[in-house]
Amino acid sequence: HIEAVVFDLDGVITDTAHYHYLAWKQLADELGIPFDEDFNENLKGVSRVESLTLILANGNQSDAYTDSEIEDLASQKNEYYKQLIQQLTPEDILPGMKELIEEIRSESIPVGLASVSKNAQTVLHALEIEHLFDYCADVAKIKQSKPDPEIFLTVCEALEADPAQSIGVEDAKVGVQSIQGSGMYAVGVGSYLEQADLMVNETTELSWTQIKQAFLHKQ
Ligand code: BG6
Numbered sequence: 288h289i290e291a292v293v294f295d296l297d298g299v300i301t302d303t304a305h306y307h308y309l310a311w312k313q314l315a316d317e318l319g320i321p322f323d324e325d326f327n328e329n330l331k332g333v334s335r336v337e338s339l340t341l342i343l344a345n346g347n348q349s350d351a352y353t354d355s356e357i358e359d360l361a362s363q364k365n366e367y368y369k370q371l372i373q374q375l376t377p378e379d380i381l382p383g384m385k386e387l388i389e390e391i392r393s394e395s396i397p398v399g400l401a402s403v404s405k406n407a408q409t410v411l412h413a414l415e416i417e418h419l420f421d422y423c424a425d426v427a428k429i430k431q432s433k434p435d436p437e438i439f440l441t442v443c444e445a446l447e448a449d450p451a452q453s454i455g456v457e458d459a460k461v462g463v464q465s466i467q468g469s470g471m472y473a474v475g476v477g478s479y480l481e482q483a484d485l486m487v488n489e490t491t492e493l494s495w496t497q498i499k500q501a502f503l504h505k506q
């Protein structure tokens with residue numbers, strides 16, 4: 288049987304992946320660095336400072352800033368992001384996601400959150416879904432970022448679930464790698480996730496019955 292289902296947040300439960308993109312776009316424009324949706328794919332699931340490092344490298348500006356200037360630039364991006372997420376309401380939960388989580392919970396399967404965002408609690412609060420998670424990863428305690436499996440393993444452990452009997456849901460390539468590295472079954476939502484065990488293009492295509500069947504079939 289299934290022991291836990293662990294979700295990523297940005298881009299899976301709500302479309303904040305787009306707000307991260309807009310905030311980085313604004314900063315990149317100011318720095319004169321080219322930035323588009325394609326490049327942004329590399330940043331999904333990647334931490335704030337690591338994302339900035341990739342953006343600066345893309346603009347050949349890797350050595351242009353001191354560590355403290357880099358901190359300031361990362362904070363600047365976060366200000367733009369916080370501004371954007373101020374408008375989040377429960378209406379911004381991606382179609383079907385709340386129902387999916389409620390269905391899983393109705394079978395007494397624990398549900399966890401594995402987001403590397405320091406804004407995760409703010410986003411959950413704005414969406415009014417904090418109560419749907421039995422455990423949320425504490426980013427401050429995670430040492431290795433995705434694609435390392437640490438975050439998904441930590442959540443499984445907190446939920447007392449065997450990763451091999453658990454399912455992870457991600458929209459990022461590094462996220463799918465993190466799930467699979469932990470031994471969990473990976474469900475990918477979106478594009479470029481061919482590596483996932485089960486892949487759908489949009490949240491509306493996620494059906495709990497189908498996920499369960501696919502998972503049990505793989506065993
Ligand atoms: C991830 C996003 O969930 O969180 C990344 O996919 C983001 O785009 C990362 O960089 C860190 O988020 P934050 O809110 O701590 O800057």
Ligand code: MG
Pocket residue numbers: 295296297298299304331332457458459462
């Ligand atoms: Mg994501």
